[in-house]
Amino acid sequence: MSSSLLERYHISRFSSLGLDSCVLMAAQYIPPQGRRLDKSTVYDALARVIEAHTALGVRLKYPAKDAVFERLDKVDLSEVVEFSENHGLEATIEVQLLRKFGVTSNLPLWRVVILGDDTVCFAWHHGIGDGKSGLAFHRAFLASLRLNESRGGSSIVIPPKNDLVPPIETLVDLSPSWAKIVSTLFGLFAPVSWTRAAHSWTGSQVPTEITFQNNVRLLELSPNVVSALLNLCRSHKATITSTIHALAVSVISDLVMPDKYTAISSIVPISLRSLSGTSDDVMCNHVSSLHSHTKVNPTFSWEYASQYAAELRSYVKKSVEEIGMLPYLNGRYDEFFRGMLGKKRHGGFELSNVGRFEVENSSPDRPAWSTGRMVFAQCDVIVGAALKLNVVGDAIGGITMSVIWGAGSVSDDFAERFIVKFRKGIEKILSEEG
Numbered sequence: 001m002s003s004s005l006l007e008r009y010h011i012s013r014f015s016s017l018g019l020d021s022c023v024l025m026a027a028q029y030i031p032p033q034g035r036r037l038d039k040s041t042v043y044d045a046l047a048r049v050i051e052a053h054t055a056l057g058v059r060l061k062y063p064a065k066d067a068v069f070e071r072l073d074k075v076d077l078s079e080v081v082e083f084s085e086n087h088g089l090e091a092t093i094e095v096q097l098l099r100k101f102g103v104t105s106n107l108p109l110w111r112v113v114i115l116g117d118d119t120v121c122f123a124w125h126h127g128i129g130d131g132k133s134g135l136a137f138h139r140a141f142l143a144s145l146r147l148n149e150s151r152g153g154s155s156i157v158i159p160p161k162n163d164l165v166p167p168i169e170t171l172v173d174l175s176p177s178w179a180k181i182v183s184t185l186f187g188l189f190a191p192v193s194w195t196r197a198a199h200s201w202t203g204s205q206v207p208t209e210i211t212f213q214n215n216v217r218l219l220e221l222s223p224n225v226v227s228a229l230l231n232l233c234r235s236h237k238a239t240i241t242s243t244i245h246a247l248a249v250s251v252i253s254d255l256v257m258p259d260k261y262t263a264i265s266s267i268v269p270i271s272l273r274s275l276s277g278t279s280d281d282v283m284c285n286h287v288s289s290l291h292s293h294t295k296v297n298p299t300f301s302w303e304y305a306s307q308y309a310a311e312l313r314s315y316v317k318k319s320v321e322e323i324g325m326l327p328y329l330n331g332r333y334d335e336f337f338r339g340m341l342g343k344k345r346h347g348g349f350e351l352s353n354v355g356r357f358e359v360e361n362s363s364p365d366r367p368a369w370s371t372g373r374m375v376f377a378q379c380d381v382i383v384g385a386a387l388k389l390n391v392v393g394d395a396i397g398g399i400t401m402s403v404i405w406g407a408g409s410v411s412d413d414f415a416e417r418f419i420v421k422f423r424k425g426i427e428k429i430l431s432e433e434g
Contacts, residue, residue, distance in 0.1 A: 010125070025374065027374045054283075060109065081114070087115060110122065165278060199260075237309065254421065264349070266350070269288070337383060376391065
């Protein structure tokens with residue numbers, strides 16, 4: 001099974017050069033009375049999930065330049081599922097983001113860690129799925145738990161006829177315009193001082209020594225707070241994503257030196273599943289992004305939040321050009337990423353909102369497995385944006401944002417002050433409009 005444009009991009013960054021480790025989606029599972037996520041329950045549920053998602057039954061076959069996915073004959077769950085009595089989610093995520101996936105073994109490109117409070121941490125190689133793929137996994141896992149069918153054993157045979165989801169380039173025309181080609185080449189080869197990035201805040205430069213050392217902080221918004229915030233967003237023609245973006249820009253603007261920086265550089269991934277006609281229930285890489293340089297402004301603005309929401313909506317179709325530029329690397333992905341080391345970062349912060357975990361919850365008269373808090377996280381602390389803001393909505397109406405930064409990408413003091421000011425910013429928005 002050959003890898004696609006985006007898959008080869010991630011394979012090079014994650015595996016060939018070792019510049020990234022994994023993506024992670026955690027969900028706390030709420031069992032019916034008398035049930036727990038013990039080994040047999042987890043194994044039975046995972047068996048059906050693996051059979052439904054081809055991406056969970058493949059490994060990488062090298063060399064990386066011609067990397068292809070190779071179907072495994074079977075998956076031994078005892079090698080990819082771990083049980084821990086630890087309840088600390090922040091610390092668990094930090095540890096998981098330190099761990100790369102081996103590509104010389106017969107193991108699949110994912111693993112699961114079950115915590116003592118029935119939280120399931122699903123970590124996967126970005127080459128087999130985008131952020132929404134984490135939601136697809138948990139939907140399938142929850143559905144399997146509710147079926148409550150005993151399968152028995154840890155060895156899962158991989159169905160021989162299942163195919164990977166078609167790559168985005170076979171479903172959508174990715175052809176870049178001449179304007180996109182020229183602007184991208186200019187950004188790659190022109191001196192930084194000639195570009196918009198010259199005076200944009202992007203945190204510290206990309207390190208030359210590779211370390212996945214990371215810091216994770218979780219910022220949780222209750223269902224009541226989310227409901228109130230959503231109402232405000234609608235009244236101002238904004239969205240949760242655009243509002244978080246506007247608030248993040250204002251907070252960072254307040255923390256940086258205005259005489260040195262005139263803009264904040266940001267990256268916001270954009271799902272292309274609506275263009276490709278791909279279901280949210282599958283694992284694939286159908287995503288692009290919007291890179292912005294927003295003028296420094298320490299004051300939160302609903303007007304900007306509304307404008308940015310409109311910009312995101314209008315950019316969805318155009319964003320495919322970002323992927324359409326990848327063939328111009330002529331397969332030199334490794335060279336492309338090596339060229340980033342020791343240079344100015346492209347992004348100051350990345351805001352990834354995978355949306356809400358949409359699922360039918362159990363009813364009192366028919367109790368079944370359900371889910372509570374969810375957390376989305378990803379590493380990419382070496383060549384990625386200095387700050388990662390990863391957002392996911394849970395089935396009960398709350399939102400959790402993981403704030404992640406690498407060793408030296410920003411100072412710990414900067415990151416901690418950002419979190420405090422961001423939390424106060426949410427409170428201020430709600431109180432002023434209340």
